[in-house]
Amino acid sequence: MPERTDADLTLYYAPRTRAFTALWLLEELGVPYRLESFDLASGRHKHPEYLAQNAMGKVPAVVDGHIAVSEIGAIAIYLADRFGDAGLAPVIHEPDRAAYLRWILFNAGVIEPAYAERFNKWEPRPANHAWGSFDQMLAVVSDGVKIGPWLLGARFTAADVVVGSTLRFGLAFGILDKHGPIGEYVGRATARDGFIRANAIAEREAERFSPRPR
Ligand SMILES: N[C@@H](CCC(=O)N[C@@H](CS)C(=O)NCC(=O)O)C(=O)O
Missing domain, CATH: 1.20.1050.10 (Glutathione S-transferase Yfyf (Class Pi); Chain A, domain 2)
Known part of the structure; x- marks a missing residue:
């Protein structure tokens, strides 16, 4: 699992949201990333520090070193090109x-x-x-x-x-x-496999913030 606390790439994620798409993509790419996971109920995505990464105050957002990217489509295009060796993006001159x-x-x-x-x-x-x-x-x-x-x-x-x-x-x-x-x-x-790995992380994070009654 490429989740790492020292990675330069951070995914701002909340359980049971569209942020899952970015999580799945990172698992397909197989690159190390840090998962910054929070519950939307915390309101963290409306704080000024987060709004500086995504002015819409929504998840997901990805920060690559000093570069912030938001909107799932932009995140996908950015990451798949940035980690082109994974072969998930046809390059510009490919039909x-x-x-x-x-x-x-x-x-x-x-x-x-x-x-x-x-x-x-x-x-x-x-x-x-x-x-x-x-x-x-x-x-x-x-x-x-x-x-x-x-x-x-x-x-x-x-x-x-x-x-x-x-x-x-x-x-x-x-x-x-x-x-x-x-x-x-x-x-x-x-x-x-990439989806299965991402789904396991998503389930773990969902359970962390709102555990099922036992
Ligand atoms: N257009 C955005 C949609 C993201 C989105 O809708 N995120 C929702 C969760 S599924 C969100 O952060 N909602 C919290 C809010 O707006 O307060 C994208 O493509 O990234």
């Missing part, structure tokens, strides 16, 4: 780079707001809303994961961590169908 970037930005720009449409029962206005509609998103994602095993075909990339993580939440919250291409894709992603 797959375009699809890779597209899926990472699709997560924040289309999948996330489409979930909000569904959760909040907003009326779909596909021509006006930047994300199209939930149904349009679902059709594109279902098609994107169908051939597989990964979004770019044979190659697993940081885009699979970002999109796979959001799809996993969609399945857990019951807005996506477990039976079908998305369920199968998430099943493949969550069978990976």
Whole structure:
């Protein structure tokens, strides 16, 4: 497990949040990092020192030496390029780079707001809303994961961590169908060693802050 207290790379993390995506990515990259884990109930993410790392006051945030990066898509692009030897990012002149970037930005720009449409029962206005509609998103994602095993075909990339993580939440919250291409894709992603390691850390941290009654 590459968690280390002396690492230069720090992940600001809170249990049961989107910060899991960054944790999973770090485990896939296999680089040493320090896990700075706190309960959102502590309000630490609204303190000035934290706001200096992420002005939105949200988790995750990653600090690499003196460089702070926030927003899951930016964190994924940054870390996968920074630790390029892990092979999780097609480089700029590879033809797959375009699809890779597209899926990472699709997560924040289309999948996330489409979930909000569904959760909040907003009326779909596909021509006006930047994300199209939930149904349009679902059709594109279902098609994107169908051939597989990964979004770019044979190659697993940081885009699979970002999109796979959001799809996993969609399945857990019951807005996506477990039976079908998305369920199968998430099943493949969550069978990976990197995911299993990250999930064990996530469970440990969740238990630390809110232990289950015994
Ligand atoms: N757009 C952000 C979303 C992160 C986010 O929504 N984090 C939530 C937890 S899932 C958060 O920190 N909420 C606490 C708050 O806003 O007070 C990203 O991509 O990193």
